[in-house]
Structures are given as C-alpha cells and as structure tokens.
Amino acid sequence: MGMREEILSLKDQVLSRDSIDFDPKKFKSVIVAGMGGSGIAGQILSDIYDRVPVIPLSGYTLPAFADSSCLVIAISYSGNTEETISCFEQARERGCPTVAIASGGTISRSSGTVIKIPGGLQPRSAIGYMIMPLLRGFMNIGDQDAARIRSAIVSAFDREAEIKRLAEELASENRTPVIIGTPEFRGVALRWRTQFNENSKVVAYSTFLPEANHNDTAWMPSYDEERFKLIAFSSIDPRINLRIDLTQKITGRKFHVIGSDGTLIERIFFLIAYGDLLSYHLGVLRGIDPLDVSVLSRLKDGLAASKR
Amino acid sequence: MGMREEILSLKDQVLSRDSIDFDPKKFKSVIVAGMGGSGIAGQILSDIYDRVPVIPLSGYTLPAFADSSCLVIAISYSGNTEETISCFEQARERGCPTVAIASGGTISRSSGTVIKIPGGLQPRSAIGYMIMPLLRGFMNIGDQDAARIRSAIVSAFDREAEIKRLAEELASENRTPVIIGTPEFRGVALRWRTQFNENSKVVAYSTFLPEANHNDTAWMPSYDEERFKLIAFSSIDPRINLRIDLTQKITGRKFHVIGSDGTLIERIFFLIAYGDLLSYHLGVLRGIDPLDVSVLSRLKDGLAASKR
Numbered sequence A, B: 001m002g003m004r005e006e007i008l009s010l011k012d013q014v015l016s017r018d019s020i021d022f023d024p025k026k027f028k029s030v031i032v033a034g035m036g037g038s039g040i041a042g043q044i045l046s047d048i049y050d051r052v053p054v055i056p057l058s059g060y061t062l063p064a065f066a067d068s069s070c071l072v073i074a075i076s077y078s079g080n081t082e083e084t085i086s087c088f089e090q091a092r093e094r095g096c097p098t099v100a101i102a103s104g105g106t107i108s109r110s111s112g113t114v115i116k117i118p119g120g121l122q123p124r125s126a127i128g129y130m131i132m133p134l135l136r137g138f139m140n141i142g143d144q145d146a147a148r149i150r151s152a153i154v155s156a157f158d159r160e161a162e163i164k165r166l167a168e169e170l171a172s173e174n175r176t177p178v179i180i181g182t183p184e185f186r187g188v189a190l191r192w193r194t195q196f197n198e199n200s201k202v203v204a205y206s207t208f209l210p211e212a213n214h215n216d217t218a219w220m221p222s223y224d225e226e227r228f229k230l231i232a233f234s235s236i237d238p239r240i241n242l243r244i245d246l247t248q249k250i251t252g253r254k255f256h257v258i259g260s261d262g263t264l265i266e267r268i269f270f271l272i273a274y275g276d277l278l279s280y281h282l283g284v285l286r287g288i289d290p291l292d293v294s295v296l297s298r299l300k301d302g303l304a305a306s307k308r
Helices: A003-008 A040-048 A082-093 A123-139 A143-157 A160-172 A183-200 A238-251 A264-285 A294-306 B003-008 B040-048 B082-093 B123-139 B143-157 B160-172 B183-200 B238-251 B264-285 B294-306
Strands: A029-033 A054-057 A070-075 A098-102 A113-116 A176-181 A205-208 A228-233 A256-258 B029-033 B054-057 B070-075 B098-102 B113-116 B176-181 B205-208 B228-233 B256-258
Touching (some): A029 A082, A040 A070, A176 A183, A238 B294, A294 B238, B003 B264, B029 B040, B143 B264, B183 B228
Parallel strands (some): A098 A113
16 A cells, blocks of 8 residues: 555544543543654543543653553554553553553553554554544544544545645745644644654654744744745634734744634544645655655664664 | 843752742642743653653643642743633632742732742743752752752853854754754753744754654655754663664764763753753854844733733
8 A cells, every 4th residue: 555545544544443441530640652653642632631641651661650540551553662562561560551552563462451453554654543442432432423533534635636735835945844733733733743754754843832922933033934834723722823813913924824623533633634645745746755764664673683 | 131141040040949848749640830931840840750740731721630639830930921820720710739930920929839939030041940949849859959950050051162163053054953852851852942942033843762763763864964953962861872873873864962961950950051052152143132032022912902
C-alpha cells in the first residue's frame, strides 16, 4: 500500500470496535506511554478527557507516582519500541494495571490486557487503530459516533484539491510550516508537525494560543514571510478565536486559518485527516517518498548494535 | 535596569527564601497555572518532581479533575494575567487549595496563600523568584543548595565570550535555532525557545530526545544548514547521550552540544542562564531591543478593549 492509501484508510480504522475495559475514574492517574506515531494517541486523549489526569509519556522512565493507583497504557505499533517496553516493564514490576496496544512484537505477548490491532501499516498511519480503543473506553464512543467521525474524515479527504493548493504554497518557496494550535488541538498540532517531519521531511514548528500570545507573538512582526507559512486552527472557544483575529491585526501577519465543525472529537479527526493528506502532498511535491523513513530505521539498528 | 542586568539578576533571585508550605504528597495532583515567562516554572517543576502528577497549565480552563484533592498554584508575575486569573477563580470556586505567586495585581490580593515576590522586572526575567518557592517546598532545597545553584548560574555567565560566539553564528546567516532537549530538560528547551522569541524576536524550534528519533530525525538529512542551527543539551542519561551521537552519525549533521554538570537542578539553572544570555546577545546582534515586547502589550490592550 502506498502512503496515500495508508492515509485514506483512517476513515475505516475508526470503525474498529476494540475498547479499553478499565473505568478510568477508578484511578488517580493514567499514563499513556508511546513514541512518535504511537505516542500521539495519548496526547489527543489528554486534550479530550479530563476527569482524571492523563499524562502522555515519551521516554524510558515511569514517574515515581506510578503505582497500583495508576493505569498505564503502553502503545507501540510494532510492539518492539525500546522506550515503551522499558516503561511497560516498570509498570508491571510496580503493580500498575496495564493495557498494551500493539500489532505484534514483544508487548503483544505480555501478560495483562493486550489489544491487538491490524499490522502492515507505517506506525504513524495506524493512528485510528491506536486511538479508538482509548476513545471507546474513556469517552463512551459508540458505533453511531464512530460513523460520524468517519464522515468528518471523509469531508477532509473531499477537500483534496484545496489541500494540494496549500501544499503547493508550502513547496513553492520551501516555506517552513508554523502550526498555531489551541489547547483542545495540541495533539492535532503535534500530529501535523510530526507528519510534516516524516512524510514531507521538513522542519515544522508548532505552538498554541493563548500561550503563543505570551511569547511567539513577539517574533511575528519581524519574521520572514518567504521562509515561513503560518497556519492556525480555529477554536471551539470564542475567546481564542478573538485572539487569532487580534494577533493577525497587531502583528500585521496573515494566518491561513483552517475551520472545522461538529463535536470536538469530529473536529480533531477532520484536522488529522486534513494534515495527513497535506503532509503527503508536500512530500510528493518535494520529490520525496513519503513512505521512506529509512533514517529512523538505521537509527534503531545503530542503537541495537551499540548494545551487543 | 537593562535586559542584560535583569538576566544577570537570576543569580541572586535563587537565594530568595520564599517557600510553598503545602506537602505535595497529600494531594492527588498539582496544577501549576501560568502563561509565558510565568508558566515556565510549572514546566520545570514537572521535569524534576514526580512523586505526584504535576500538570503545567497554560490556558483559561481547569480540567474537571481539579477538586479539593488537587493543589492549584497560580503564577502570574503581574498578578493580572487574564488566563491565570480565570484558572485561579475556578480553583477557589471548586474548593481546591491554592497558592498564588505574584508581584502584585489582582492575584496578590486574593484569599488563600499568597507569595509576593519583588516587582520591577520583565516577567520572563523573574524566573528565579517564581520557581524557587516551588523547589524549596517540593524538593527540600535549603540555603546550601541555593548557594550551589547560584554558583552554577555564575559559571554560565562566566562563559559570556563563548555565548557571544554562538550568538554570532546564529545571527550571521539569520539561522533559526533548533533546540534538542531531553526529558529532564523539556522546561529548559521551552525556556530557550521562548527567550529567543521575546529577547531576540526570532522563531526557534524545540524538540527532545528520544522522542525526536521518532519524527524529527527524518528531516535532518535533508535540511538546509544555512537556515538552521541544531543545538543539543547533553543528558544525565547515557542512553540519551548515545542517541545524540548516533543521530549525528546517521543524519550526517553536526549538533552544537552544550554540556552541564552537578545535580539536575544545578544543570537546569546553568542551562537557563546560558540560554538567557544567548538570547540577549542574539537580540543585540540583530539590532533589536531585547526589552521591547510592545507587540505583546498591544495585544493585551486589544483584548481588554474588545470586552468593553
């Protein structure tokens, strides 16, 4: 499957019925351990669910507070991610209840709850499989909701012509994308950034309002419009949309604002689908194979070799 | 006081004896609300302290889990930050125990514990006053530790010639700094980024290892060395220093690696002092007044006017 087909498969991934069975309200905290494409799900869950602290973790080490009162969800598409395995093993040792989400590998053979998802994709393309069990378990997402999420994704893919035009703007001057998120779309902004990194092989910058009004706004009047392209997501909070307007007025800079509608979850998936396709087209326009992440694989091999 | 003097004052700020009196272990979670320069303290605390989840919050809204089992620390140097006041008021309504850290303004007149810190600085320059009460209260930092932190800061300022040379490298090609942090230096990387934003009026990009090996590493081989300068912090974790070496080898790109020594807290302050002075010199070389953040003030005025 090519990268475009992998990206388009998101719309069907969200119909998956896997679900986490634990009631998150029974825990003091929830840690979602995962790296890269497998880590985004935890960031998005923490943007949406707030009855219990949800801490996305990308690294080797569980915090000291992780004990039997902390649910640890380990997500690794391959099931063999070094950092995630390290966190998962610590969780088992400390008696944390655990859920593993993987398509195979070491983690899928562990004791504790395992949700085995379909393999054969790039990890970053399997985001629907990795996130839906969290949303079904934590947010009571049912089949009807999933069908509406699917529609939101399709409506983004239907805008492919518009998406291609934006990709051309980015490619024509080799501009660096600056993604201006909002508190509810921090995970989405991270997704856009990392998809630009991997699919388009470009640096991308992400920030979010209102925080950006306390630091990033300072450079905007003096930045180089040839080098950067400012892209903002409109918010569900009118106070933040007012800031999007005012920031443009006061800095004299124009943002490319991307709207969305529906529930927060529908908006999140709309924006993910939009950004995924954008990163694909930017990669193609740059003459790069969006599927190729051999530099990441060589790094993994180098790390493995250093341990022998 | 000019910006350089404000930055140099950090070494004496850390001798401040203010401390939070609450025992954090008595709470299920701790939220540190603050924006921009006042928000960094919460990010740094969450990098250092892990007996209880510490959630840095920059925005208007407390999460649903914030109740009487959650300690809310609101930091606003002016005491008048709209978002932080909003969080603080919600905390009082919900019966969360609160601590306010401010030099004056609305927040300093609130009920609950108030730590009043010296005024007259730019908020971002008062980081020592804002963070020390957290470190004294959570990490049992005493006067001897504070004296060692002061020495670490002085040893960074003693490197001003080296710092200036790095500023010249950044200025000469108008390069965008790319800051490669680590899990223990996420707050520091954010500090560098935002000090570049405000003092130097440049975009700066921050990421951290090992996470960056799952996304950012993909663009590194194809990036434009004239446009970007990659700066990494060496880690206290040898597994991450191995990644710094391997990433350079596999991408064929050279990082400017900044080392540090001593305890984690000493290293953090050393790196903050180093970056603060670097951002100052870059601003000066760019012909910009590092003190001037009038664009941020105009934004605040615009927001206030929109409410009338």
